Amino acid sequence: MTKSEVDHLEDGYRWRKYGQKAVKNSRYPRSYYRCTTQKCLVKKRVERSHEDPSIVITTYEGQHTHHYPSNVRGSSHMLANPQSSMPPSFHHDLFLQTLTPPLQQFNLPANYHELLLLQNSIHPSFINSNQP
DNA sequence: CGGTTTTGACCTGCGC
DNA sequence: GCGCAGGTCAAAACCG
Numbered sequence: 001m002t003k004s005e006v007d008h009l010e011d012g013y014r015w016r017k018y019g020q021k022a023v024k025n026s027r028y029p030r031s032y033y034r035c036t037t038q039k040c041l042v043k044k045r046v047e048r049s050h051e052d053p054s055i056v057i058t059t060y061e062g063q064h065t066h067h068y069p070s071n072v073r074g075s076s077h078m079l080a081n082p083q084s085s086m087p088p089s090f091h092h093d094l095f096l097q098t099l100t101p102p103l104q105q106f107n108l109p110a111n112y113h114e115l116l117l118l119q120n121s122i123h124p125s126f127i128n129s130n131q132p
Numbered sequence: 133c134g135g136t137t138t139t140g141a142c143c144t145g146c147g148c
Numbered sequence: 149g150c151g152c153a154g155g156t157c158a159a160a161a162c163c164g
Contacts, residue, residue, distance in 0.1 A: 017137060019156055032155070036135090045155095 011058075013037070015044055023047065 015033035022029045028048035035042040043061040 016135085018158095020137095020139075021154065021156095024153075030154090 013042075 014036040016036045017031055018034050019032040020029050021032075026048055030045060030047040033044040033046060035044070041062060045059040045061065047057045047059070049055040049057055
C-alpha cells in the first residue's frame with residue numbers, strides 16, 4: 001500500500017523475487033518476493049493497482065524476526081550504527097504503522113493522498129534518523 | 133563466481 | 149472429474 005512507480009521498493013530489507021503471475025482483476029502482473037534473510041521466511045506480494053498504475057499494493061506475509069541486513073542494497077550509506085539509534089521495538093512499531101493504514105485507505109479513499117504522503121515521510125525520516 | 137531475476141512449468145484448492 | 153486461478157519451483161540468463 002505504497003505509492004511508487006517502481007516495484008523495487010527499498011523498505012530496509014532485501015527481497016528475492018521468486019515468481020510473477022498475472023491476475024484477472026488487475027491487468028498488471030503480480031510479483032512474489034521472499035526475504036533473503038534465512039532467519040525469517042517473510043513473504044511479500046507486490047501488486048499494481050488496477051486504477052492507478054503508479055500505485056503498488058504491497059502485502060506482507062509474516063513478520064521479520066531480525067534486524068534489517070547489515071548492508072542494505074542501495075541504502076548502504078545509512079548504516080553507521082542502526083541498531084544503536086533504532087531499537088527493534090521502534091522498528092516493530094514502524095512495521096505496524098506500515099501495516100495498519102492500508103485498511104483505512106480502502107475505507108477512506110479521501111485520505112489516500114495524505115497517507116501516501118505519510119508513507120513517503122516515514123521512509124526519509126527513518127533513514128535520516130541517524131543523521132546528525 | 134555468487135546472488136538475483138526471469139519465465140514457463142508444476143502443484144494445489146475450489147467451484148461447478 | 150475438470151478447469152480455472154493463485155502460488156511456488158527451478159533452470160537458465162543476467163549482472164556486479
